[in-house]
Amino acid sequence: MMRLELVKRAEKSRLMSVLSPVFAVALTVVFAGIVFAAQGHNPLSGIWYFFLEPVTSLWGVEQLITKATPLIIIALGLSVCYLSNNWNIGAEGQLTIGAIVGSIPPILFPDFVNPLVLPLMLLMAMAGGALFALIPAKLKTSFGTNEILTSLMLVYCSNLFLDWMVRGPWRSPQGYNFPITIDFHEWAVLNAVDVGGIYLNLSAPIALVLVVILAVVMRSTLKGFEIRVLGQSPRAGSFAGFSNRRMTAFAFALSGALAGLAGMMVVMSEIGKLQPVISPGYGFTAIIVAFLGRLNPVGILIAGLVIASSYLGGEAIQTSLQMSSKLATVIQGVLLFFVLAADTLILYKVRLVTGREGEGARA
Amino acid sequence: MGEGTGDTGEILRRVGGDTPLLEVRHVIKRFGSFAANDDVSLKVMPGEIHALLGENGAGKSTLVKIIYGSLQPNAGEILWKGKPVTVASPAEARALGVGMVFQHFSLFEAMTVVENIALALPNCKATRELADTIARVSANYGLPLDPNAHIADLSVGERQRVEIVRCLLQNPELIIMDEPTSVLTPQEADQLFVTLRRLAEEGCAILYISHRLEEVRALCHHATIMRRAKVVAEADPARETVNTLAQLMVGNEIIRVIRDKGRLGPEAILLKGLTQISQEAFGVSLQDVNLSVRSGEIVAIAGIAGNGQKELFDALSGEEPLEKEDMVIFAGEAAGLMDINQRRLLGAAFVPEERLGHGAVPALKLSENVVLTRHGTGEGIARRGFTRFGKAGRIVEKVTSLFDVRKGVLDPEARSLSGGNLQKFVVGREVERTPKILIIAQPTWGVDAGAAAVIRQSLIDLSRKGAAILVISQDLDEIFEIADRIAVISRGHLSKAEDADTLTPEKVGLLMAGGAEKKGAAAA
CATH class of the missing domain: 3.40.50.300 (P-loop containing nucleotide triphosphate hydrolases)
Incomplete structure (x- = not known):
C-alpha cells in the first residue's frame, strides 16, 4: 500500500515561502482553463482574455492600478489584524462607515470650500473606520465575543445605514429622487493626473507609501515584533510584557482606519458623491489579497495587482466570450483555496510512504 | 529493579494463584532519545486496588496511556486475562473492558448529565431509560447524581461522579484513575473511597495513581513504585509507612555538588x-x-x-x-x-516552566527570542521603538558559548532546538544578564x-x-x-x-x- 505522508520540517522553508504562491497561481490558471473548457470555450483563449488581455493597453493598466489601490490599502491593515490573531472580516463595513463620516464636510457644509477639506475628509474617514472597527474589538476583549461574527455582521449594518442615509437625510434635493447625495465640490474630490499616458490620482502613491511604512514597522520596530509575537503565542507575548487586549484594539483600529481611508478615496475619485453601493466588495476581496500576499506588505502589493486583474478579466470574458463575470469571483475563491493548500509545503515535506515502513513502530 | 521489600512472597502467592487481569511485560517507550518507560512490568489482579506511585516525570502517565491505548510502546507486550493484546486506541481499550477517569474532565458544560453520558456510549441516545440507569447505577455505588442536571451547575466532585458513572456504564473490569482526589475536598474523597472499595469487592480492578501516600496506604492493596522511567519497587502499602513509601518514591541516591555557602x-x-x-x-x-x-x-x-x-x-x-x-x-x-x-x-529575571509557547516563541529565531524578554530591560535592545536584532544576535552568540547550546545554523528558530538545548538557551538568556x-x-x-x-x-x-x-x-x-x-x-x-x-x-x-x-x- 502506498500513501502520501506529510513530514513536518524543523524550520520554515524559505524557498517554499516564495514558491507556494507561484504554485497557487499556476494551479488556478489550470483550473480556470478547465472551467473555460467545460463552458465550451477554448481554454487557451479564455486564459488569454481573463489573465493577460486586460493589461495589454495603457487604459487597462490604469484600471488595474485604480482597482488594486483600495485592495492594497485595506489588505495592509488586515494583515496586521491577522498577524496578531485578530480576525477582522468586516473591512467592507469599516470602509462604508469611514466613507460616510468622511463625507460629512462636503455634504453638510457644502459652503466650506478650501484646500483643507481634502485632508480633513481623509482624516475623518480614518477616524470613522477606526471607531467602527473598535466595536468588534471591544466586544471581543470585554465579553469574549467571536470577532469573526461580529465584524462580519456589522458590514450589513453599515451597508443598510448607508442605504438609509442616501435615501433619507442625505438625499440630494436636485437628484430627481435618485438615492444619491449632492455632488462633492472641487476640493472634496481626487483629480487624476497624467503620468506617462495613464491617469492616476493621489491614492496610488499613498498606497505605495503605506506599503513602505508597514514593511519597516514589521521588520524593524518593537511594535511589529509585538504584532508577530502576540499572534503566534499569546502566552509568550504576555511574558514579554505585551498586552493582548491593547493589541486587539490597535489592530482593529488600524485596519478600520485604512479601510475607511480606502473607501473615502474610492468615493472621492470614482464617484464624487455617496450612493447606495460604493464598493464592489473591496473589503472582502482584500482578505484574499492579504493572504495571497503572505501577510507581507510587499507581497500584498503584488497580490493586490493580481487580484485586481481578475476583476478586469471578469469584464473581459464577459465582453469577449459572453461568459458571466461572476467567474471572476469563482477564480478569486479558487486562488485563495490553492494559496492556503500550497502553504502546507512551507512547514511540511511531502513523502511517499510504501506499505511496511509506516507499520514498523507498532509493537 | 532491586529494592523489593519484604512482601515479595505474598505478591508471588497472589500472582501465582490466579491469572492477572492485566499484565504489562517489559514495556519500553521512547520519545526521541528520552525513554519515558524503560523495561516496565506490572501486574494487576482482578478486584485489586493497585497504586501506581512515583514523582512527576517518573513515567506513570506514559504507562497508563499505553495501557489505555493512546500511546503505542516501542517494545514489550500487554496481556489481558493472560492473552497478548494490542491496544491500538482508547476505543479498543474500552472494548476490552478498560475504563479511565481523567484528572481533567471532558464534559460539555451546557449539556445535562444524561446527554454527556449518551455522547460517550456507542449508539446510545439520551433517553428516559438511560436516565433511569444512570440514577440507579449512581445510587448503587454511593455516587448520587441527578441525570437531568446541567454540568455547569455541578461541583467539581459531582462532575467527577459523572465521569465515573460514564465509565461504569461500559461495564469495565479495570478502571484507571489519574489523581482522582487532587480536585476533591477531604469529604468528597472519603465518599469516593467507599465507592472504589465497593467496586473492588465486586471484582473490578482499579489502577490508582496518586501522590497522596496516606490515602494510598488506606485504600490500596498493592503498590508499584516508579522512578525515572523504571519500576523500582513493589510494596504492600498497608505494611509500609508513609515515610518508607516516600523514600521509595524519591530514592536515596542524592548527588550533592560541592558548593560553599554563599555570602548572604x-x-x-x-x-x-x-x-x-x-x-x-x-x-x-x-x-x-x-x-x-x-x-x-x-x-x-x-x-x-x-x-x-x-x-x-x-x-x-x-x-x-x-x-x-x-x-x-x-x-x-x-x-x-x-x-x-x-x-x-x-x-528581576524569569524562566517559566513551559519552554515553547511561554518562554520562547516557537517560530521565531533565537535572536528574536532574546528581544522577547530583554527589550524592556534598559539594555538598548529596543530604542525609540526600533529593535536592534544585531545586538540580540550577539547575545545569542554569548549564550551559545557560555551554555554550550548546540544548534545547526547560526540563528535557528526556537522550535528546531532539542528540549535540552532550548532550555539552556532560555536559562542562559536570563543568566547572561546577571x-x-x-x-x-x-x-x-x-x-x-x-x-x-x-x-x-x-x-x-x-x-x-x-x-x-x-x-x-x-x-x-x-x-x-x-x-x-x-x-x-x-x-x-x-x-x-x-x-x-x-x-x-x-x-x-x-x-x-x-x-x-x-x-x-x-x-x-
Whole structure:
C-alpha cells in the first residue's frame, strides 16, 4: 500500500515561502482553463482574455492600478489584524462607515470650500473606520465575543445605514429622487493626473507609501515584533510584557482606519458623491489579497495587482466570450483555496510512504 | 529493579494463584532519545486496588496511556486475562473492558448529565431509560447524581461522579484513575473511597495513581513504585509507612555538588501575605504565602504539580495582576502592581516552566527570542521603538558559548532546538544578564543529565555572585543538589522555608503529600 505522508520540517522553508504562491497561481490558471473548457470555450483563449488581455493597453493598466489601490490599502491593515490573531472580516463595513463620516464636510457644509477639506475628509474617514472597527474589538476583549461574527455582521449594518442615509437625510434635493447625495465640490474630490499616458490620482502613491511604512514597522520596530509575537503565542507575548487586549484594539483600529481611508478615496475619485453601493466588495476581496500576499506588505502589493486583474478579466470574458463575470469571483475563491493548500509545503515535506515502513513502530 | 521489600512472597502467592487481569511485560517507550518507560512490568489482579506511585516525570502517565491505548510502546507486550493484546486506541481499550477517569474532565458544560453520558456510549441516545440507569447505577455505588442536571451547575466532585458513572456504564473490569482526589475536598474523597472499595469487592480492578501516600496506604492493596522511567519497587502499602513509601518514591541516591555557602546579602525577594484567588476551573488559589530570599542564596519550592506553582510563578512575574503592591517586594521595592517589564527593570529575571509557547516563541529565531524578554530591560535592545536584532544576535552568540547550546545554523528558530538545548538557551538568556533576582520554574524539566548539570551549576554560580534565586521544582534530587533552603507548596499553602541541611527527601516528600497545608487547613 502506498500513501502520501506529510513530514513536518524543523524550520520554515524559505524557498517554499516564495514558491507556494507561484504554485497557487499556476494551479488556478489550470483550473480556470478547465472551467473555460467545460463552458465550451477554448481554454487557451479564455486564459488569454481573463489573465493577460486586460493589461495589454495603457487604459487597462490604469484600471488595474485604480482597482488594486483600495485592495492594497485595506489588505495592509488586515494583515496586521491577522498577524496578531485578530480576525477582522468586516473591512467592507469599516470602509462604508469611514466613507460616510468622511463625507460629512462636503455634504453638510457644502459652503466650506478650501484646500483643507481634502485632508480633513481623509482624516475623518480614518477616524470613522477606526471607531467602527473598535466595536468588534471591544466586544471581543470585554465579553469574549467571536470577532469573526461580529465584524462580519456589522458590514450589513453599515451597508443598510448607508442605504438609509442616501435615501433619507442625505438625499440630494436636485437628484430627481435618485438615492444619491449632492455632488462633492472641487476640493472634496481626487483629480487624476497624467503620468506617462495613464491617469492616476493621489491614492496610488499613498498606497505605495503605506506599503513602505508597514514593511519597516514589521521588520524593524518593537511594535511589529509585538504584532508577530502576540499572534503566534499569546502566552509568550504576555511574558514579554505585551498586552493582548491593547493589541486587539490597535489592530482593529488600524485596519478600520485604512479601510475607511480606502473607501473615502474610492468615493472621492470614482464617484464624487455617496450612493447606495460604493464598493464592489473591496473589503472582502482584500482578505484574499492579504493572504495571497503572505501577510507581507510587499507581497500584498503584488497580490493586490493580481487580484485586481481578475476583476478586469471578469469584464473581459464577459465582453469577449459572453461568459458571466461572476467567474471572476469563482477564480478569486479558487486562488485563495490553492494559496492556503500550497502553504502546507512551507512547514511540511511531502513523502511517499510504501506499505511496511509506516507499520514498523507498532509493537 | 532491586529494592523489593519484604512482601515479595505474598505478591508471588497472589500472582501465582490466579491469572492477572492485566499484565504489562517489559514495556519500553521512547520519545526521541528520552525513554519515558524503560523495561516496565506490572501486574494487576482482578478486584485489586493497585497504586501506581512515583514523582512527576517518573513515567506513570506514559504507562497508563499505553495501557489505555493512546500511546503505542516501542517494545514489550500487554496481556489481558493472560492473552497478548494490542491496544491500538482508547476505543479498543474500552472494548476490552478498560475504563479511565481523567484528572481533567471532558464534559460539555451546557449539556445535562444524561446527554454527556449518551455522547460517550456507542449508539446510545439520551433517553428516559438511560436516565433511569444512570440514577440507579449512581445510587448503587454511593455516587448520587441527578441525570437531568446541567454540568455547569455541578461541583467539581459531582462532575467527577459523572465521569465515573460514564465509565461504569461500559461495564469495565479495570478502571484507571489519574489523581482522582487532587480536585476533591477531604469529604468528597472519603465518599469516593467507599465507592472504589465497593467496586473492588465486586471484582473490578482499579489502577490508582496518586501522590497522596496516606490515602494510598488506606485504600490500596498493592503498590508499584516508579522512578525515572523504571519500576523500582513493589510494596504492600498497608505494611509500609508513609515515610518508607516516600523514600521509595524519591530514592536515596542524592548527588550533592560541592558548593560553599554563599555570602548572604539583604532580602531581595520578599513575599508578604501573598493571596490570590484563582478564577480558573482547575486553578489553585494562593493562600497567604510568605517567603523571603536573600541575595546570595537559592531557595527552592518543592511540590507536586498543580498545587499552585503556576499561579505563584505568574504572581511573581506580574503576568497575573495582584491586589496589593506590597504582596511582592523585589530589592526593597513594592512590585505587586508592576507589570513584568517594570519588575525586570528592578533586576528581576524569569524562566517559566513551559519552554515553547511561554518562554520562547516557537517560530521565531533565537535572536528574536532574546528581544522577547530583554527589550524592556534598559539594555538598548529596543530604542525609540526600533529593535536592534544585531545586538540580540550577539547575545545569542554569548549564550551559545557560555551554555554550550548546540544548534545547526547560526540563528535557528526556537522550535528546531532539542528540549535540552532550548532550555539552556532560555536559562542562559536570563543568566547572561546577571540579574539580581531570578525566578525559575522547573529548570531542568525533561532535560538530559548533561544539560541539567550545566544549568544547575550556572544557577549556583549566579547566586554566589550575589543573586537571589527562587527555584520552583518537582525534582527533589535537583532541589537537594542546589538549594540552600527549601519550602514546600501544597494546595496553595507554602510551608516555612527550612535549611536544606536539616531536611531529608522523606521529610520533604511528606510535606508534598499534604503535610504542608496542615497549618493552613486548621486556619481555614
